[in-house]
Amino acid sequence: MPIPSTEAIFIKIEKALMELAAREDPVFVMRIKSILLTNLDRGRLHYFIEDDILRVRLYVQKIVGNYRQFAPDLRKLQNDHCPQTWTALLKKLQRWIFNYLVRKGFQADAHTQMIAEELANEAAIQLLNAYFPFDAHFDAWAHVIVINTCRKYFRSKLKKSSIPDNWLVDIEPLHNMLRDDTFTEKERQAELHETIHKALAQLPDARREVIELTYLQGISIKEAAEHMGKSVGALYSLRFYALEDLREILGQTGNSNDDKR
């Protein structure tokens, strides 16, 4: 399916707004239009709809719902600078950051809390000035700002290399497995099956299980999470770690096979 053009999306937006105008007051519709056009400019609609123009309507509904839910508090935060609303949000930001730092290996102590307070203030300044696109939940959006603030802190303090060693896997052998012409289709499939299952056997149980469930058995992440008694987030993490492990194992396997040939 072709990727819809900006013009085609714009026409769909206009249509959705006309429907909205039939039941909402013009000021409200104007606000929604302003958000939609900004988000269109910023490329957000393209990302949301992928290649399905019909999703524009869904996006408009999302904006309308979130605008109703979050605009009043956002106004108190960004326009009125309401101390009560900011106090509640700052407490939340401090808690989020403290927990994030603890998950990253910091001690759950007063010193970490002090770092969390500093970073919460930095995140608050960002939140005060940032543009909220109304296509996500406020907390999810604020969390992205919190995580970015923490990552900047890590970068500045730890000067960590941006290329971890386990990225430096030689993927040429994997490419070769995809395009090796010396096998018939059946032989290639059998070889692939064997190679992958040997590699899977080297993974820790949970990582192997997530790959077996979500790739080989083809069940969704959500179903796999329920099956394994884990959260969706934990499943995504587990799956990505498992893929990284497999990539490393298969890179080595491929190299050793190449050596034998």
Next chain:
Amino acid sequence: MMTNAEQKLNSQTPERKLLADLVQMNTGRVPRGEDEMLALFAEEAHRGVNIEAQYPTFYRKLLQNADVRQAFTDLLDALEQEEQLTHPLPQKPNIDLRFLRTQSPRSHLEWLAPEHWRIGWQHTFEKLCQIFSPSELAYRLDAVAIEDPWFTLLREDFEIAPIVYSIVLDCNLATGANETLTPYLNLAVTLGTEQPRPAFPLQARLQWGNYDASITLDEAGRVRLPDIPLDAAFDAELNPIEVDFNFTLEALA
């Protein structure tokens, strides 16, 4: 971009799909400007939406870039922890709201004649340094950024009774032969109960260092201003230089 072979394999056996995903892993720098959707996608994943099926472009990006992948899983973790018992803060939280007082830009409203007003804002050098915090621009030009590529220069509401005007002046980085900031002005109006007409046309003017551009708005909406060359307001290391930043909006009636 997937090769034809990878696309073909994607639609084949589970093993081949797995292998195609492995081949894609950690292969991509993520173009700036395409990662600010993280909140939306993580929220969808948190609600149980199958990201791989619903948003394949984003999922591919997750595979291709470890930085985005880490941010995505961190965000999912954080959203899930909200629903669970988390580590309590060891001490009573210390809340300092002083930043609220120092963050507002200075504004100045003048009446030049009845129906003819002009409002202006100025940013201090410190404020500009916050927006483009040390080498932020260089970082976003260079790095695999998960940050929002947009910089909000000004976001203000003001009232010329009974009409409330809301403006957002933001800009993003345009790279290529000439690296520039592309500014946009978003103007929305909220009418009062008496329903007088908003004061269009309005003239918006941005002066920033040796950049000076004006634009006329005949209605509310979003308009693009001419590009800002980076050397108009930034030094060679892309830190803001100490020059005036003024933005005015004037009723031309």
